[in-house]
Amino acid sequence: MSQRTYQIAVMPGDGTGPEVIREGVKVLEAVARRFNLKFNWNYFDWGGDRYLKTGETIPAGGIEELKKHDAIYLGAIGHPDVKPGILEKEILLRTRFELDQYVNLRPVKLYPGVWTPIKDKGPEDIDFVVVRENTEGLYAGGGGFLRKGTPYEVAVQESINTRMGVERCIRFAFEYCRKRNKKKKVTLVGKTNVLTFAWDLWWRVFQEVGEEYPDIEKDYAHVDATCMWFVKNPEWFDVIVTDNMFGDIITDLGAMIQGGMGIAAGGNINPQGVSMFEPIGGSAPKYTGKNVINPLAAICAGMMMLEWLGEKFKDQALVDASSAIEKAVIKVCRDHLKSLSAGKMGYTTQEVGDLVAKYSEEGVDL
Numbered sequence: 001m002s003q004r005t006y007q008i009a010v011m012p013g014d015g016t017g018p019e020v021i022r023e024g025v026k027v028l029e030a031v032a033r034r035f036n037l038k039f040n041w042n043y044f045d046w047g048g049d050r051y052l053k054t055g056e057t058i059p060a061g062g063i064e065e066l067k068k069h070d071a072i073y074l075g076a077i078g079h080p081d082v083k084p085g086i087l088e089k090e091i092l093l094r095t096r097f098e099l100d101q102y103v104n105l106r107p108v109k110l111y112p113g114v115w116t117p118i119k120d121k122g123p124e125d126i127d128f129v130v131v132r133e134n135t136e137g138l139y140a141g142g143g144g145f146l147r148k149g150t151p152y153e154v155a156v157q158e159s160i161n162t163r164m165g166v167e168r169c170i171r172f173a174f175e176y177c178r179k180r181n182k183k184k185k186v187t188l189v190g191k192t193n194v195l196t197f198a199w200d201l202w203w204r205v206f207q208e209v210g211e212e213y214p215d216i217e218k219d220y221a222h223v224d225a226t227c228m229w230f231v232k233n234p235e236w237f238d239v240i241v242t243d244n245m246f247g248d249i250i251t252d253l254g255a256m257i258q259g260g261m262g263i264a265a266g267g268n269i270n271p272q273g274v275s276m277f278e279p280i281g282g283s284a285p286k287y288t289g290k291n292v293i294n295p296l297a298a299i300c301a302g303m304m305m306l307e308w309l310g311e312k313f314k315d316q317a318l319v320d321a322s323s324a325i326e327k328a329v330i331k332v333c334r335d336h337l338k339s340l341s342a343g344k345m346g347y348t349t350q351e352v353g354d355l356v357a358k359y360s361e362e363g364v365d366l
C-alpha cells in the first residue's frame with residue numbers, strides 16, 4: 001500500500017492538451033488500481049480559453065494554489081487566437097520561474113520498434129538525457145527597446161547567468177548521471193568560442209563541480225557541433241547539461257531522433273519544491289478535437305512524474321508504476337502503432353490511451 005494520497009494539479013491547457021491529458025490520467029488511474037496508489041486530481045483551467053473570456057492568465061493566488069500540490073501535470077499552453085508570447089510567458093514560463101523549477105529534464109530515448117530518421121541507429125544508440133537550465137539565460141527577460149518604432153531602434157535581449165543558477169544546474173546533471181549509472185558521462189554543451197562571458201562562467205563551474213565527481217567522465221561540445229552529433233553519433237551522449245536557450249533548441253532535435261513530438265516528454269524540476277511534467281510538443285491547434293493526436297508524450301510525462309515522486313517520497317509503488325507504464329508504452333510502440341505521428345498511428349488518441357492503460361494494469365512481458 002502506498003504511503004499517501006498524492007495531490008496532483010492538472011492543467012490540460014490549450015489545443016490538444018486536454019485530449020492527451022485525459023489519456024494520461026486514464027493510464028495513471030490504471031496503474032493506481034494495480035499498485036494501490038491514490039491520486040487526487042485538482043483541475044486548473046489556465047490557458048487561452050480562460051484568457052480570452054476573462055483576460056486572466058494566472059488568477060490571483062494561483063501560484064500559491066499550485067504550491068499545495070505534490071506535482072503538476074500539464075498538457076500544453078498556446079492558443080491560435082492569442083498573440084504569441086502572452087500565454088507562454090505569463091503561464092508556462094511564470095510557473096517555471098515562480099516555482100523555481102530550475103532544471104528542465106528531457107530524456108531522448110528511442111524505444112524498440114519506433115522509427116527514427118537516423119539511418120543505422122537503434123535504441124542502443126539513442127538514449128541520453130538533456131538537463132536544460134530552466135530559469136535564467138535568455139529566458140530571464142533581461143533587455144529592452146530604445147527608440148522603439150523609429151529607424152534608430154535598438155532591441156537588446158540579454159542572457160543572464162548567475163553563479164548560483166549555473167552551479168545548481170550542473171550539480172543536478174552530475175548527480176543525475178551518477179544515479180542513472182549508464183555511460184557515466186556529462187557533456188557540457190555551450191559556445192565557449194564566441195559567447196565568452198556566459199560560457200566562461202559555465203566552463204569554470206563545470207570544471208570545479210566536476211572535480212567532485214571523479215567517477216564521471218567530463219566532455220564539452222559546442223552547441224552547433226552537438227546538433228551534428230545528435231544525427232551522426234547520438235551514442236556519444238549520456239547526460240548533457242546546457243543553458244535555457246540551447247536546451248530549448250537541441251531538445252526539439254532530440255525529440256525528432258527519438259521518434260517525434262508524439263513521444264517526447266519532459267519534467268520541470270525543483271528538487272526541493274513542486275515539479276511540473278509535460279509533453280514537449282505544444283498545443284498542435286490543427287489537430288485539436290480530432291482524436292488523432294498521439295497521447296504517448298503526455299503519457300510519458302505522467303510516467304516521469306511517478307518516477308520523480310517515487311524517488312522524492314521514497315515510495316517504491318510509484319517507481320514500479322512508472323516502469324509498468326514504460327513497458328506498456330514500449331509494447332504499444334512495438335506491436336501496435338504504425339507511426340507515432342498524429343493521424344498516422346492506425347489508432348485514435350483514445351484507443352492508444354486504452355491500450356497503454358490496459359497493458360499498464362495487466363503487466364506485459366516484453
Ligand code: IPM
Pocket residue numbers: 088089092093248280
Ligand atoms: C518548450 C517550449 C517553451 C520554451 C515555449 C512554449 C515558451 O518551446 O517547453 O520547449 O521555449 O521553453
Ligand code: MN
Pocket residue numbers: 248249252
Ligand atoms: Mn521548445
